[in-house]
Amino acid sequence: VAAVVNVDTKKALDKPVLRYKQVFSGESGLGEYLDIGKRFGKNDEWGVRVNTEILNGNPGHYKASKEGSSIFANIDHQDANSKSNLLVGYQYYEVDDGMRWFGFDANNVKKGLLTHVPSAPNSKNNYSFPGMTKASEGALMVLNHEQVIGHGTKAFFNGGWTRSNLRKNITGQGSRLYILDDAGNYAGKYFTRRTPVHKYYVQTGIENTFKTGEVEHDVVLAVDKSWSKSWTGVVGGYGLTNFKGLGGTLAGGVNPNESVNIPTFSNFHNSTRTFWGVSLLDTMKLGKAQMMLGVHKHESNAVTYPDPTKSGKVASVKSSAVCPAYGFVYQPTDEVSIYASHSEFFDAGSRVSGANAYNADEILDPSKTKMDEIGVKYSNKNFLATLALFKNRESSTLNVYDDKKPDWYWVTNDGENEYKGIELSINGAIADKWNAFGGLMYLDTERVRTNKGTYDGYRVGGIPRFNAVAGLQYKPNNDLSILARAVYVGPTPIFPASNAIEWEVPSYTTFDAGINYKTQINKMPVKLSAMCYNLTGKDYWIAYGSGLHLSSPRTFMLSAQFDL
Secondary structure, three states: OOOOOOOOOOOOOOEEEEEEEEEEEOEEEEEEEEEEEEEEOOHHHHEEEEEEEEEOOOOOOOOOOEEEEEEEEEEEEEEOOOEEEEEEEEEEEEEEOOOOEEOOOHHHHOOOOOOOOOOOOOOOOOOOOOOOOEEEEEEEEEEEEEEEEEEEEEEEEEEEEEEEEEEEEEEEHOEEEEEEOOOOOOEEEOOOOEEEEEEEEEEEEEEEEEEEEEEEEEEEEEEEEEEEEEEEEEHHHHHHHOEEEEEEEOOOOOOOOOOOOOEEEEEEEEEEEEEEEEEEEEEEEEEEEEEEEEEEEEEEEEEEOOOOOOOOOOOEEEEEEEEEEEEEEEEEOOOOEEEEEEEEEEEOEOOOOOOOEOOOOOEEOOOOEEEEEEEEEEEEEEEEEEEEEEEEEEEEEEEEEEEEEEEEEEEEEEEEEEEEEEEEEEEEEEEEOOOEEEEEEEEEEEEEEEEHOOOOOOOOOOOOOEEEEEEEEOOOOOOOEEEEEOOOEEEEEOOOOHHHHOEEEEEEEEEEEEEEEEEEEEEEEEEEEEEEEEEOOOOOOEOOOEEEOOOOOOOOOOOEEEEO
16 A cells, blocks of 8 residues: 555575675765675574674765765574564764755745846855764664464564664754745854753464465464654753854855864754554455455653753653555556555654744654555566556644744644646666656645635645656676666755745756676675766756755766675
């Protein structure tokens, strides 16, 4: 059904794997990867797969440096009556400098000092101030087990936990720099905060397969619980804010005399969320048709805690919802599938954040997302094409600004955001030695059912109407392949200061090209690759929400993979 994603972890294969890969990109970016996998035991019941990664250097062509490391191990076991899988892993990434995010000074927009989206500057410019860094780490463990009981019935358990922490986040306040005027001057304030998050999940249930007449049934009954705790930071030992301002111009980059004086900070527990749920699903098969009918009942409790530097109180919201899901597939031939689906998802209600929000730390009302899709798929041995029509609806969260204090606002749920679109995608052989891939999507967005119809008909910020990608791969033989790709993003609306002021971020098209070559060194298989991203060196803005992200310049990548 729509918006349901199945993920299968990287398991050991029947044939042992020992693979080393080295990558060089940008000015000095280096990456090393190791992939080890092997099966063992009676009938190769056990499997172990380990993947590691080490990164360092500048992976682009603007001032930035990245360090990272990760290790993930997957252990699986399978016999006639059970199937188990355990995934554990840890990763750490740190990016120094690399500031690319911009917003708009809402007050200056309303005063007429900033009247449009400025042209994208040189993407090689430096907008990072000394000391800027973002460092995050995370660990996870996931366990899945299925046990055959008999008579077409099996029991299952799924559980896991994740711990993530943005342990260093010295950046511009709001994670962006604010453009002030049409001349391209920008300003901001230094900002630092940690955001640890702990999440836990457990699910257990039974699955039974049986027949009623000619209809095959696969019925699943499951109960689940998930809960999370998050923390955020307060600065200056509870209240001493001595951030310095920072600034520069889009054309020239950061002020070279910029200096940093980052205060100390502490963490406080800011929110807890708990979900309980029960699900019942029946997948039915009859001849060339399949149907899935399901329902999910969910209850939640969201709690927020006040910043200890401010006056406030604990806020909580309890809520529940029943979410149906159903899908239908019909295959008139082996190559053609016609499908339709509907699904709904429940949210516990989001916490309001922002130093200038009147209702900061309060919890907005829970919302539900509804997704509908119909389509047709064509596939044969070497080609897949999909045409889909879809309509999605989600609660609309708006910032309502105070005319007397232009930087202050209320955050509120107001109506729905509606997304209606059509998408065509293809992938596979179109002629001897030629493969094609690509897609085209038209997406119309609209705000509907807003309070008193105030914002009905407005578009949703940060989403273009058109997206497209097209690529060709030429394989003159089994060892050599040449790739070319084009990506198009259409004009994108943004709302820089209020819901009544709409600007447009210009469209852009980028081109990538690359080559892969397979060879052997002393009978060891080797794969060599070269890629150029943003081949023409285009400078452009990428819209996100009400802000902008500056593009990356032309970047080259080289890699070598060795099967040891």
